[in-house]
Amino acid sequence: MATTRRLATLGAYLRPHWREATLGIIALLTVNGLGVYIPLLIRSAVDKLSESFTYGEILRSVVLSVSLTSAMWLIRMASRIWIFGVGRQVEFELKQKIFEHLLKLEPAYFATNPVGDLISRATSDVDKIRSLLGFAVLNLVNAVFAYTLTLPVMLYLSVDLTLASLAIYPLMFLLVYIFSDRLRNEQSQVQESIADISQFIQEDVSGISLIKIYAQEENERRAFAEKNQNLLWAKLKQAQSRNTLFPLIAGLANISSLIIIWLGATRILAGSLAVGDFVALLIYVERLVFPTALLGFTITAYQRGEVSIDRVESILNSQPKIKNSDQSLALPSSSVKGEITAKNLCYTYPGSLSPALDNISFTIHPGELVAIVGAIGAGKSTLANSLPRLLDVQPGQLFLDGVDITQTPLLDLRGAITYVPQDSFLFSTTIKNNIRYGDPTEKQDAIERIAQRSQIHSEII
Numbered sequence: 001m002a003t004t005r006r007l008a009t010l011g012a013y014l015r016p017h018w019r020e021a022t023l024g025i026i027a028l029l030t031v032n033g034l035g036v037y038i039p040l041l042i043r044s045a046v047d048k049l050s051e052s053f054t055y056g057e058i059l060r061s062v063v064l065s066v067s068l069t070s071a072m073w074l075i076r077m078a079s080r081i082w083i084f085g086v087g088r089q090v091e092f093e094l095k096q097k098i099f100e101h102l103l104k105l106e107p108a109y110f111a112t113n114p115v116g117d118l119i120s121r122a123t124s125d126v127d128k129i130r131s132l133l134g135f136a137v138l139n140l141v142n143a144v145f146a147y148t149l150t151l152p153v154m155l156y157l158s159v160d161l162t163l164a165s166l167a168i169y170p171l172m173f174l175l176v177y178i179f180s181d182r183l184r185n186e187q188s189q190v191q192e193s194i195a196d197i198s199q200f201i202q203e204d205v206s207g208i209s210l211i212k213i214y215a216q217e218e219n220e221r222r223a224f225a226e227k228n229q230n231l232l233w234a235k236l237k238q239a240q241s242r243n244t245l246f247p248l249i250a251g252l253a254n255i256s257s258l259i260i261i262w263l264g265a266t267r268i269l270a271g272s273l274a275v276g277d278f279v280a281l282l283i284y285v286e287r288l289v290f291p292t293a294l295l296g297f298t299i300t301a302y303q304r305g306e307v308s309i310d311r312v313e314s315i316l317n318s319q320p321k322i323k324n325s326d327q328s329l330a331l332p333s334s335s336v337k338g339e340i341t342a343k344n345l346c347y348t349y350p351g352s353l354s355p356a357l358d359n360i361s362f363t364i365h366p367g368e369l370v371a372i373v374g375a376i377g378a379g380k381s382t383l384a385n386s387l388p389r390l391l392d393v394q395p396g397q398l399f400l401d402g403v404d405i406t407q408t409p410l411l412d413l414r415g416a417i418t419y420v421p422q423d424s425f426l427f428s429t430t431i432k433n434n435i436r437y438g439d440p441t442e443k444q445d446a447i448e449r450i451a452q453r454s455q456i457h458s459e460i461i
């Protein structure tokens, strides 16, 4: 069930790119068709060698094989560009969708979903989905074509030689499958170590004065050395697995070739196998090495991608709690008078047992200057955040000019309010852009006047 849902999600990601995906699949089909045809061409050339042949005929086969092989190479490149391109496109669109969705969610969402986790979903999980749609789809389709097209021809040439030489392939597939799981764990170990080191450096650099005042340089140096050592070990372990796996695959492939050569040579001597058939079989067996080995990696990429699909979809499926009501009425800021009324206003933070605002009622008339005073934790900030609907206030409790604020378009409501937050925050851009953040079209002299009134004008160089 979960798998069908995930496949449907993958289908939805792919749908806008079906043209490129189809072109890529057709290219793969062509490549594999040529991959079956070229050895047959070589086979007939080789068979001619033992009969009567002219150099012209052989030359023609050689030229044909070389040009077909070059064409195959070009088409394979095209298939990669199309299919990997689809993966990249989906990656781009998913990142865009996630960011746009995050902008719609209310501040409370970010209080319960740590930013580090959201970033990792929007980057490394999206990356795994891309690899699932590019790498996994390409290799899966390629393996299916390679086997369905090559196997019948191989069996036609020689049933027992084919079975004998391919007997070892399931072992190769299993080997890669086991190793790819190990490689994946080792890769996440490396990434954790890198994250650990980055965080350590960041903390030590920001706390450098403390380290010096308490004379802790030696301790910090030792702590860093330990983390650095962990990273080295993780990388060495990964290198070890890789350096074991790849020679093993090559070794198994060679055993397959050896079996064909051994059995084939015996048959040729006995006169029961043509040399051309033998050569073609030898080429076919080698052609199947890559698709088989990559299939093992493909399964791991798919499993990883499945987890990532769930993690990304859980962001995209979270519904914004604070949004425009269906019956919202426009509130042009020129017509706002500024009468604020609270009627039995209540608010309880999600997960909290006692209300932060408990049955508050008041009216503030236009032009009035009101200060709300109270002890820490009395609910002043909660009240201030309710008015622009930064909190999910229920209908029928807060009114601006007599209109329920939940029935006012969010942009109009917030446009009518000037809000100076308790904690100052600067975006990573110029001071000018920070000053005109709420209205990027603000004129230079207005910005300068604001800077003067905030007493920072003389600080800006």
Ligand SMILES: Nc1ncnc2c1ncn2[C@@H]1O[C@H](COP(=O)(O)OP(=O)(O)O)[C@@H](O)[C@H]1O
Residues within 6 Å of the ligand: 111, 349, 350, 352, 356, 374, 375, 376, 377, 378, 379, 380, 381, 382, 383
């Ligand atoms: N994000 C939050 N999650 C849960 N409880 C909160 C949150 N923010 C504030 N509170 C609680 O709500 C109450 C009112 O807080 P607040 O409005 O910030 O008080 P004030 O601004 O008057 O100091 C306090 O009891 C506080 O602990």
Ligand SMILES: [Mg+2]
Residues within 6 Å of the ligand: 380, 381, 382, 422
């Ligand atoms: Mg406060």
